[in-house]
Amino acid sequence: MAKRKKTTIVLFSGDYDKAMAAYIIANGAAAYDHEVTVFHTFWGLNALRKANQVDVKKGVLEKLFGKMMPRGAEKLGLSKMNVAGFGPKLIKHVMKKHQALPLTQLIETAQEQEVKLVACTMTMDLLGLQEKELLDGIDYAGVAAYLGDASEGNVNLFI
Amino acid sequence: MAKRKKTTIVLFSGDYDKAMAAYIIANGAAAYDHEVTVFHTFWGLNALRKANQVDVKKGVLEKLFGKMMPRGAEKLGLSKMNVAGFGPKLIKHVMKKHQALPLTQLIETAQEQEVKLVACTMTMDLLGLQEKELLDGIDYAGVAAYLGDASEGNVNLFI
Amino acid sequence: MAKRKKTTIVLFSGDYDKAMAAYIIANGAAAYDHEVTVFHTFWGLNALRKANQVDVKKGVLEKLFGKMMPRGAEKLGLSKMNVAGFGPKLIKHVMKKHQALPLTQLIETAQEQEVKLVACTMTMDLLGLQEKELLDGIDYAGVAAYLGDASEGNVNLFI
Numbered sequence: 001m002a003k004r005k006k007t008t009i010v011l012f013s014g015d016y017d018k019a020m021a022a023y024i025i026a027n028g029a030a031a032y033d034h035e036v037t038v039f040h041t042f043w044g045l046n047a048l049r050k051a052n053q054v055d056v057k058k059g060v061l062e063k064l065f066g067k068m069m070p071r072g073a074e075k076l077g078l079s080k081m082n083v084a085g086f087g088p089k090l091i092k093h094v095m096k097k098h099q100a101l102p103l104t105q106l107i108e109t110a111q112e113q114e115v116k117l118v119a120c121t122m123t124m125d126l127l128g129l130q131e132k133e134l135l136d137g138i139d140y141a142g143v144a145a146y147l148g149d150a151s152e153g154n155v156n157l158f159i
Numbered sequence: 160m161a162k163r164k165k166t167t168i169v170l171f172s173g174d175y176d177k178a179m180a181a182y183i184i185a186n187g188a189a190a191y192d193h194e195v196t197v198f199h200t201f202w203g204l205n206a207l208r209k210a211n212q213v214d215v216k217k218g219v220l221e222k223l224f225g226k227m228m229p230r231g232a233e234k235l236g237l238s239k240m241n242v243a244g245f246g247p248k249l250i251k252h253v254m255k256k257h258q259a260l261p262l263t264q265l266i267e268t269a270q271e272q273e274v275k276l277v278a279c280t281m282t283m284d285l286l287g288l289q290e291k292e293l294l295d296g297i298d299y300a301g302v303a304a305y306l307g308d309a310s311e312g313n314v315n316l317f318i
Numbered sequence: 319m320a321k322r323k324k325t326t327i328v329l330f331s332g333d334y335d336k337a338m339a340a341y342i343i344a345n346g347a348a349a350y351d352h353e354v355t356v357f358h359t360f361w362g363l364n365a366l367r368k369a370n371q372v373d374v375k376k377g378v379l380e381k382l383f384g385k386m387m388p389r390g391a392e393k394l395g396l397s398k399m400n401v402a403g404f405g406p407k408l409i410k411h412v413m414k415k416h417q418a419l420p421l422t423q424l425i426e427t428a429q430e431q432e433v434k435l436v437a438c439t440m441t442m443d444l445l446g447l448q449e450k451e452l453l454d455g456i457d458y459a460g461v462a463a464y465l466g467d468a469s470e471g472n473v474n475l476f477i
Contacts, residue, residue: 012336021169025306028305029306034310043335043397080173081227081228090220126409143343147346150472150473151352151472153472154309155310157316158475159317176330177330191462191465191469193469240386316474
């Protein structure tokens with residue numbers, strides 16, 4: 001039996017459009033039977049936040065970061081044409097028209113297809129994010145686990 | 160006969176400097192006899208737009224997107240120091256002085272070297288771009304074709 | 319004896335957080351005995367600048383670029399939440415609290431671990447940067463050398 005191909009994506013960006021690209025590639029690769037990992041670090045962690053506020057104890061700085069950063073996939077901005085939040089509304093409108101899946105559903109699809117979603121524990125610490133605040137079914141790991149996956153990989157991307 | 164190496168670049172960004180980096184790597188890889196694909200998605204599609212306005216039928220939103228986005232490679236902004244369009248002029252001045260090729264010529268060179276330039280059909284739909292508006296000699300494909308190339312690749316980059 | 323794995327990172331970005339991500343991955347890969355190269359191009363070159371001003375002869379434009387661009391790793395801004403320089407201070411404060419290494423030390427660690435740090439000579443020319451202005455122990459090369467490393471690589475990233 002042939003070895004399954006591996007696709008490993010670092011999602012560093014917290015932009016809606018970049019996260020979409022990451023998940024479209026991830027879901028495509030899973031459909032072609034790749035073993036797929038999306039490793040969320042820095043601002044990419046925000047795509048994994050639950051949309052509702054979660055009751056956790058935090059220091060002052062961590063609370064500040066928590067408030068400044070978007071809470072969940074549908075709150076992310078665009079990397080371009082983000083003027084006054086206009087761009088995201090526009091693109092979501094167009095996506096609906098073209099029956100493209102919104103980011104939250106792309107993430108759900110990924111989970112259904114057993115794409116491994118990993119949150120980088122080191123940057124969670126830096127940004128003051130706790131496990132309870134992130135989606136269920138996420139793995140927690142660091143750069144060593146990422147390198148383990150990536151160094152066996154066929155498609156490695158940093159987004 | 161040894162198998163040719165493959166370089167596959169996703170050009171997501173619509174920044175002049177990032178597109179330059181993508182095409183410099185693509186042309187370098189082609190010179191070393193790699194099979195090279197540049198897959199343009201989201202804002203990266205703007206690098207493939209014809210500089211002149213093309214007469215196509217569009218809805219209101221698609222027209223708006225078309226006007227908001229830069230028309231062709233030489234209209235792209237910089238990812239840094241883009242203040243009031245000053246940066247692009249400055250960098251093009253310096254490029255001329257150092258006899259570096261402008262982006263339009265990097266793209267022409269890529270086509271001459273048989274680098275495969277692909278436009279992502281899904282994001283063309285989203286941004287309301289039509290085939291007539293893009294350069295001649297472009298391929299049209301989706302994420303499946305990208306993954307086919309990338310999963311056999313030696314150098315895979317997301318830019 | 320098994321061949322050592324290769325990790326090759328293009329650092330294009332001049333953002334503090336992205337450079338951190340690049341060096342954390344580079345140092346991790348070196349710890350796992352990969353042969354690691356970080357190829358600095360465009361704004362990523364600023365991470366290699368010496369913090370103090372270096373006395374070199376430059377034309378007017380090159381002086382202007384030199385003044386506009388951050389001088390060294392600790393002067394870089396953030397890709398997100400960079401409002402009025404507030405973000406970088408905040409993140410450095412949090413990093414200290416969590417005993418995360420600042421970028422300058424991540425770069426030192428990389429050099430100690432024999433990560434090959436390369437400055438792209440073509441973009442040094444464009445941005446008017448000279449060897450004397452960059453850290454000691456840096457290699458100087460172009461896209462051909464990069465492709466030589468990358469095409470043998472296991473992990474290739476563009477950051």
